[in-house]
Amino acid sequence: MDVANIGVTTATAPATLEDSVAAVEAELTQAQIDLEHSRAQLDHLTRQQHSQLGPLYDKLDQLDLDIAGLRATITGDPEDLRRLQQLYGTGEHAADPLTDPLPQPAPPAIDPEYASSLRFTEPEGAPEQEQPSPAKVAQRLYRDLARRAHPDLVQDPVEKERRSAFIARVNDAYRRQDLYELQRLAEEWAVLNNAGPEDPTVRQLWLRQRLIWLKARIAEARVERETLLSSPIGQLLLEVGAALVLDVLSSRLYEQINVKEQELSLLRQQLLMPR
Numbered sequence: 001m002d003v004a005n006i007g008v009t010t011a012t013a014p015a016t017l018e019d020s021v022a023a024v025e026a027e028l029t030q031a032q033i034d035l036e037h038s039r040a041q042l043d044h045l046t047r048q049q050h051s052q053l054g055p056l057y058d059k060l061d062q063l064d065l066d067i068a069g070l071r072a073t074i075t076g077d078p079e080d081l082r083r084l085q086q087l088y089g090t091g092e093h094a095a096d097p098l099t100d101p102l103p104q105p106a107p108p109a110i111d112p113e114y115a116s117s118l119r120f121t122e123p124e125g126a127p128e129q130e131q132p133s134p135a136k137v138a139q140r141l142y143r144d145l146a147r148r149a150h151p152d153l154v155q156d157p158v159e160k161e162r163r164s165a166f167i168a169r170v171n172d173a174y175r176r177q178d179l180y181e182l183q184r185l186a187e188e189w190a191v192l193n194n195a196g197p198e199d200p201t202v203r204q205l206w207l208r209q210r211l212i213w214l215k216a217r218i219a220e221a222r223v224e225r226e227t228l229l230s231s232p233i234g235q236l237l238l239e240v241g242a243a244l245v246l247d248v249l250s251s252r253l254y255e256q257i258n259v260k261e262q263e264l265s266l267l268r269q270q271l272l273m274p275r
Contacts, residue, residue: 017207024214025192029162031221036165038225038234039172045233045245052246056253063260070267134179141182142174149189188217 068087072080132140149170151163166189173181191213196206228234236245 017204017211021207021211021214024211024218028214028218028221029158029165031218031225032169033161033165035221035225035228036168038228038237040168041237041242042228042231042234045237045242048246049233049249053250053253056250056257059257060253060260063257063264067260067264067267070264070271074267074271135177138174138177138179138182141179141186142170145170145182145185145189 068084072084149163151160197203
């Protein structure tokens with residue numbers, strides 16, 4: 001009998017609320033890193049798509065114009081003529097959700113309550129100062145977040161990765177001049193870096209509220225990532241991996257070019273046939 005272990009329990013102590021919050025904070029960090037990794041992959045693929053597959057898109061555009069021109073000449077149909085004029089006016093080919101570049105999402109509206117809170121306060125009777133423009137507010141938020149959250153300010157590798165993912169979101173929001181998202185990021189940074197009250201009673205309530213907030217942000221990050229990956233290119237990325245996406249897209253474009261070249265050849269033969 002091991003006397004040294006008498007009275008010692010081997011059961012694991014139940015997780016405290018502090019432990020739960022710490023675990024969910026780590027979960028949020030990972031969810032945001034995953035989101036930014038997927039976003040960076042899709043952005044990179046979109047840039048490569050434009051630079052490497054551009055000549056194929058140009059060839060498709062020209063084939064569409066040639067086909068529309070021959071068809072309008074053969075039929076004389078007003079609808080075919082309208083289609084030809086439309087193509088000459090826009091240079092667009094038929095939309096393809098897989099091979100066409102990803103659209104840029106429209107930035108959300110500015111939160112009026114937050115914007116109004118950033119106004120300067122003056123003593124009563126002082127002349128009213130002009131409210132800062134959204135661009136100035138965005139610049140102020142961007143600089144403040146970059147100053148406080150820069151990865152070079154820490155040494156811990158995990159914290160560096162967290163900050164790098166956060167700054168990537170800040171840079172993206174500022175590039176799009178998305179003031180609403182910058183406001184949310186400022187709030188997020190303030191919440192995540194707030195140690196909270198020390199009084200035990202007050203702290204328990206604070207921890208519960210923090211847990212709710214963290215879980216909501218995790219859900220948002222996961223939904224946003226799922227939305228990105230639900231696009232045709234996102235689905236292709238999941239299916240074949242980043243290394244093969246452009247190969248698959250180029251194969252798809254070559255198939256479309258081949259079909260249109262055959263269609264153009266038939267129209268040319270039809271044009272030469274005696275009427």
